[in-house]
Amino acid sequence: MDIDSLSDRILNGERRALARAITLVESGREDHRAKASALLAKLSGSGRQALRVGLSGTPGVGKSTFIESFGMMLIALGLRVAVLAVDPSSARSGGSILGDKTRMERLSREANAFIRPSPSQSHLGGVARRTREAIALCEAAGFDVVLIETVGVGQSETVVAEMSDLFLLLLAPAGGDELQGVKRGIMEMADIILVNKADGDLKSTATRTCADYAGALRLLRKRPQDPEGFPKAMTVSAVEEQGLELVWAEMQALRNWRKETGHWAQNRVAQAQYWFEQEVRSALLAQLSTAQARADMARLGGQVSAGLLSPSAAASEMLATLVPKT
Numbered sequence: 001m002d003i004d005s006l007s008d009r010i011l012n013g014e015r016r017a018l019a020r021a022i023t024l025v026e027s028g029r030e031d032h033r034a035k036a037s038a039l040l041a042k043l044s045g046s047g048r049q050a051l052r053v054g055l056s057g058t059p060g061v062g063k064s065t066f067i068e069s070f071g072m073m074l075i076a077l078g079l080r081v082a083v084l085a086v087d088p089s090s091a092r093s094g095g096s097i098l099g100d101k102t103r104m105e106r107l108s109r110e111a112n113a114f115i116r117p118s119p120s121q122s123h124l125g126g127v128a129r130r131t132r133e134a135i136a137l138c139e140a141a142g143f144d145v146v147l148i149e150t151v152g153v154g155q156s157e158t159v160v161a162e163m164s165d166l167f168l169l170l171l172a173p174a175g176g177d178e179l180q181g182v183k184r185g186i187m188e189m190a191d192i193i194l195v196n197k198a199d200g201d202l203k204s205t206a207t208r209t210c211a212d213y214a215g216a217l218r219l220l221r222k223r224p225q226d227p228e229g230f231p232k233a234m235t236v237s238a239v240e241e242q243g244l245e246l247v248w249a250e251m252q253a254l255r256n257w258r259k260e261t262g263h264w265a266q267n268r269v270a271q272a273q274y275w276f277e278q279e280v281r282s283a284l285l286a287q288l289s290t291a292q293a294r295a296d297m298a299r300l301g302g303q304v305s306a307g308l309l310s311p312s313a314a315a316s317e318m319l320a321t322l323v324p325k326t
Contacts, residue, residue, distance in 0.1 A: 003035060007042045013080075013142045015114050022116055025133040040133060043140040050082070050139045051255060054164030056150045056186065061172045062196045063149050064103040066238035071107045073244045074145055082114040082138040083107070084131055085149040114143065132163045132275055161189040162274050165258075165267065166251055169193045171213070173206040188220055191231050191254060194247065198235035210235045225263040230254055287322050296321055 009017035025036040057063050064085070071081045083104070107113045116134065131148060138146045150160045161167045169190035187193075193213045198206035213233040223231075232250065236243035258264040287293055300314040309317075 003039050003042060007039060010043065010137060010141050011046060015141075018114060018137055018141045019116065021137050022118075022130075022134045025130045025137065026118060036133065040136060043136065046140045048139050048142060050135075050143050050146045051166070051251075052135055052146050052148065052164040053251070054148045054150065054160035054167045055170060056160060056167070057170030057196075058172065061170050062238050063170055066170055066194070066196055066236065067147055067149055068104040068107045069238045069241045070244055070247070071104075071113055071147065072110070073241070073248065075107075075110055075112050077248075079144040080112045080114075080142060081107075081110075082141075082143040082146045083116070083149065084134050084138070084146065085115065085117045086131065114138065114141075135163060162271055165264065166191045166254060170196050171209070173197055173202045173209045187216065188223075191226075192247065192250060193217070193231065193233040195233065195235045196238055199237040199240045199242065203237075206235045225258060225267065227254070227257045284322065293322070 006017055006021060010021055021036075021039060024032055024039065027033070027036070055063060055067065067083055067085075071083060074081050104115055108115050118131065118134070135146050135148070148160055148164055167189050169186060169192070171193060173195060193210075195206045195210045195213065198210075210233045217231050217233060220231075234243065234247060234250070236247060238244075255264070258267070288297070296318060300309065300318055303309040304311055304314045
């Protein structure tokens, strides 16, 4: 694979080249990782930046429908939209349905849209491990908005906030009990809460639910990266495509305020530091999967079981084999 040629094609906005590059960065093969690093380094000088939007929500809330309607609206405004949709992987087989293109049929046919479903591969946080690198590739390809759809609300779902500029939480109309079930952590991460399905018989329920979430947001501590009025709750109807323009206007207002106050740049610097630390941790954990490491673990584990070594002493010895002292 010619990295120079692939880089040029990505910079020219070729979707097929972008898809090939994302396949490369998602690969776990050592030679592919080296090529992926070289490609990302080559593209890093493009200077292109997109609005990175993380979107989470409970299963069945209508994330894919919202993304399709929202994406179609953005394209009508002359913007190019990339969707990185992460599907849950099977814990047994590792397989994934990857059905997002079938759920976003209209958007998938648009020339100015790119949809890439990826398996989560049991990675915590609801996002694939290399989603962050896929975002960088989409930016280099000239997309204006990158939407990152995550698996669903979970204990570590908030990791998507560490790779996005704005974080939207999509929820369904419901009563107070549903509000109690939403984790405080993800509420604190959300920039805008969208109560979907505000149409038909559910419209009045959605309005009440939105008011409940707005009240809950006022009880949370105000964040320094937010102007007055944020975070906020809003109602939308993805099916009837109602409220989408207002959501986009609020997103632009928040983005512009953060850029003017310097919070935008600070956030991206903090995210880069976070992912550097995550890469170091992942690399150290990967060393435990080698044949030699598994053999050492079995040997030291046997000595611990026999009472010949304490767990802490065995751990120190094991760590010394992974990171030898210089």
